[in-house]
Amino acid sequence: MSEIIYDKNNNAHEVTDFNDDVEGARQGMWLFLFTELMLFGGIFITYAVYFFDFTDDFVQASKNMNLWLGGLNTVILLISAGCLAMSVVFMKANKVLESKRFLLATIALAIAFIVVKYFEWSAEFHHGIWPDSPTLRGMSDGANMYFGLYFTLTGLHGLHIILGIVAMFWVLGKVNNGEINAKKFIVLENFALYWDYVHLVWVFVVPLFYMIGLSTGGAH
Amino acid sequence: MGHHVDETASFYKATHTVFGHHESKFLQWIFTVDHKRIGILYGIVMMIFFVVALGTAGLMRYELMAPGADFFTPAGFNQAFSLHGIIMIFLFIVPGIPAIFGNIIMPLMIGAKDVSFPRLNLLTWWLFLAGASIALYSALSGTGFADTGWTFYAPYSIKTDTNVVLILFAAFLLGMASIFTGLNFVVTIHRLRAPGMGFFKMPLFVWGIYSTAWIQVLATPVVGITLLLAIFERVFGIGIFDPTKGGDPILLQHLFWIYSHPAVYLMILPAFGVISEIVTTFSRREVFGYHAIALSSASIAGIGYLVWGHHLFSSGMSETAKIIFSFLTFFVAIPTGIKFYDWIATMYKGSIVMEAPMLLTVLTIITFAIGGITGVTLAAIGFDNQVHDTYYVVAHFHYVMLGGVVFMLFAGMFYWFPKVTGKMYNKLSANISIWAVFIGINFLWMPMFFAGYLGMPRRYFDYLPEFQIYHQIAGIGAVLVIGSLLMMLWNFIRSAKNGEECGENPWNGTTLEWHLPSPPPLGNFAKTPYVDFRPYEFEKGEPKVKDVYQDTKKETK
Numbered sequence: 001m002s003e004i005i006y007d008k009n010n011n012a013h014e015v016t017d018f019n020d021d022v023e024g025a026r027q028g029m030w031l032f033l034f035t036e037l038m039l040f041g042g043i044f045i046t047y048a049v050y051f052f053d054f055t056d057d058f059v060q061a062s063k064n065m066n067l068w069l070g071g072l073n074t075v076i077l078l079i080s081a082g083c084l085a086m087s088v089v090f091m092k093a094n095k096v097l098e099s100k101r102f103l104l105a106t107i108a109l110a111i112a113f114i115v116v117k118y119f120e121w122s123a124e125f126h127h128g129i130w131p132d133s134p135t136l137r138g139m140s141d142g143a144n145m146y147f148g149l150y151f152t153l154t155g156l157h158g159l160h161i162i163l164g165i166v167a168m169f170w171v172l173g174k175v176n177n178g179e180i181n182a183k184k185f186i187v188l189e190n191f192a193l194y195w196d197y198v199h200l201v202w203v204f205v206v207p208l209f210y211m212i213g214l215s216t217g218g219a220h
Numbered sequence: 221m222g223h224h225v226d227e228t229a230s231f232y233k234a235t236h237t238v239f240g241h242h243e244s245k246f247l248q249w250i251f252t253v254d255h256k257r258i259g260i261l262y263g264i265v266m267m268i269f270f271v272v273a274l275g276t277a278g279l280m281r282y283e284l285m286a287p288g289a290d291f292f293t294p295a296g297f298n299q300a301f302s303l304h305g306i307i308m309i310f311l312f313i314v315p316g317i318p319a320i321f322g323n324i325i326m327p328l329m330i331g332a333k334d335v336s337f338p339r340l341n342l343l344t345w346w347l348f349l350a351g352a353s354i355a356l357y358s359a360l361s362g363t364g365f366a367d368t369g370w371t372f373y374a375p376y377s378i379k380t381d382t383n384v385v386l387i388l389f390a391a392f393l394l395g396m397a398s399i400f401t402g403l404n405f406v407v408t409i410h411r412l413r414a415p416g417m418g419f420f421k422m423p424l425f426v427w428g429i430y431s432t433a434w435i436q437v438l439a440t441p442v443v444g445i446t447l448l449l450a451i452f453e454r455v456f457g458i459g460i461f462d463p464t465k466g467g468d469p470i471l472l473q474h475l476f477w478i479y480s481h482p483a484v485y486l487m488i489l490p491a492f493g494v495i496s497e498i499v500t501t502f503s504r505r506e507v508f509g510y511h512a513i514a515l516s517s518a519s520i521a522g523i524g525y526l527v528w529g530h531h532l533f534s535s536g537m538s539e540t541a542k543i544i545f546s547f548l549t550f551f552v553a554i555p556t557g558i559k560f561y562d563w564i565a566t567m568y569k570g571s572i573v574m575e576a577p578m579l580l581t582v583l584t585i586i587t588f589a590i591g592g593i594t595g596v597t598l599a600a601i602g603f604d605n606q607v608h609d610t611y612y613v614v615a616h617f618h619y620v621m622l623g624g625v626v627f628m629l630f631a632g633m634f635y636w637f638p639k640v641t642g643k644m645y646n647k648l649s650a651n652i653s654i655w656a657v658f659i660g661i662n663f664l665w666m667p668m669f670f671a672g673y674l675g676m677p678r679r680y681f682d683y684l685p686e687f688q689i690y691h692q693i694a695g696i697g698a699v700l701v702i703g704s705l706l707m708m709l710w711n712f713i714r715s716a717k718n719g720e721e722c723g724e725n726p727w728n729g730t731t732l733e734w735h736l737p738s739p740p741p742l743g744n745f746a747k748t749p750y751v752d753f754r755p756y757e758f759e760k761g762e763p764k765v766k767d768v769y770q771d772t773k774k775e776t777k
Binding site for chain 1: 332333334335336337338399403404406407408410411412414415416437438439440441442444445446448449452456457458459460465466467468471475747748749750752
């Protein structure tokens, strides 16, 4: 039931109803992603400052990273983003069961990401590397900054993944009770935007933390 | 929302809640999703904290009446000015006008039935309340309130043993509330304008809120991450701001001001919006230079991002960077100056009606000009090095914040009080308190320009005897300011109960909210108006458009 009003020339104009405004919801999500961009941007700019100050230390510290685990997580997130996109596509085509399967696959992959991350952090703790640890304090200033930023950034990113998993169960509930359907799927679509963003952050984390150590010559 | 609610009843009588139907009036308020009620909820919490921060300021002025320790311990004084600053900035001035009038009035002005995301709107108030409660708790527990000042500069903020983590977290939550409010307003202004209302038919207050909302969305996350990094620094010792581990404490200043300088425009732009509304209404003339005022808000918001470095002229920064930041800071004065001349040109040859909102606005134009022009002097690098961290800066800041934002918040309260409550405030009391606060602010802060220029440092609980005369004059001003602001609040509280009925449009305003009953009904516009007129059309001193709301026939399909 939407309200229609008429101007002096008797032309009809539809009044946008805030209760059912898909375009508004989409804009809201994009604005939210802008804020997320500025949030992570704060850490990336801090990274830029310290990478400029301690280039060689960063490259050296990066050699401690397990490139295979980082790579594995990249692949996991990439596939998960693809799965969620498929979930949206199937929902639009009114294939609810397929949509739900891809959503569940995304959840499984997100959990896998966290498990890999757990093993990575455990390995670093095992080597005595955690913020303010005696081992880390014995290393160079640059290594200190590198690991400080590494734990901050991957920690905050991991938190986004965990919140994403919680949100996906909530989305799944809405699919199950029919609130998300072939006609109204903006919540699912918006969540897919969020998930793409979380994935995109990781795409920048990998070269900045895992791949800079690949250069054998060091920086000059 | 299956329960039937009468959309045409006053919003005090009926409301939509986020879940269920509540018999209790209290629950109906704290779970409301009506933008008007949420604005009032914000207003109540803010005013309580405002009085606390005002009282703290009074105690500091009492301490400073004579040299030496009188009332506070030195450490206690540090906590007092931190409490004053943090409450005033994060709980009052930053959320202030957007959360109160942006919520209550902006949707009315654009002919909307609510904001785009009413439940998110309620969530922001709860986040705000949570942040405020944590701030309060941090003052009363353990080692007491932070003593870092409201800027949390490292390395002191990571070394002091007061409750810094709690207050950082509180500020983070308040930042989230601010972000979501901004997000909500941008989408609302994009999507819910009444048919026919293009961007350049919006009232100028809506332009102010729109520019502000973009700053809230794009700048607040930067302070969010800065506060988080400072928390991680204290809790985990990550070292990013700790020079003993290779970190750079100045980086915190940069990150902090990347947000906090745009934030001062975030504070002032809605106030400018209120000025545009009041000047136009009480001059009974179409605003002069509508496009210039609207776009100057947007350009202040834009340039405001690029000037943060002027807070760090004496912190250690390259000479090139200093000169660029200084130049860009001067540049902000241009769009601000454009606004001032436009307001004065609007008043020129208008038939000015000196009701309380207009009186306070005209006086604010004076106090803000003093604050603004001394701000331009501070943008000059050489002069800034002389007066950095002195009372000169504090005086400048209070002329723009108290004499700009807070004055306009109260002017907005006088202006929209009849619309929101349906009652008129006590006009005699209003005029007395307005003159008193104007005289008070000049007694309070004008001497501090001189004391600061002569070398009186800020944030000191003690001073050399030759500065006593300045502090004593300021003390008289403080009594006047505090007394008159409390008198205004008392006026609102009394008049909400006992004021005279004011009717739909006591000021002959032209914007859409004045076409609604006072107080407005729950659903705002029974029939959404078609806006084929400009926001400020007067004819012989009377609003030209009279009948947008009269026709209440609702047509639906």
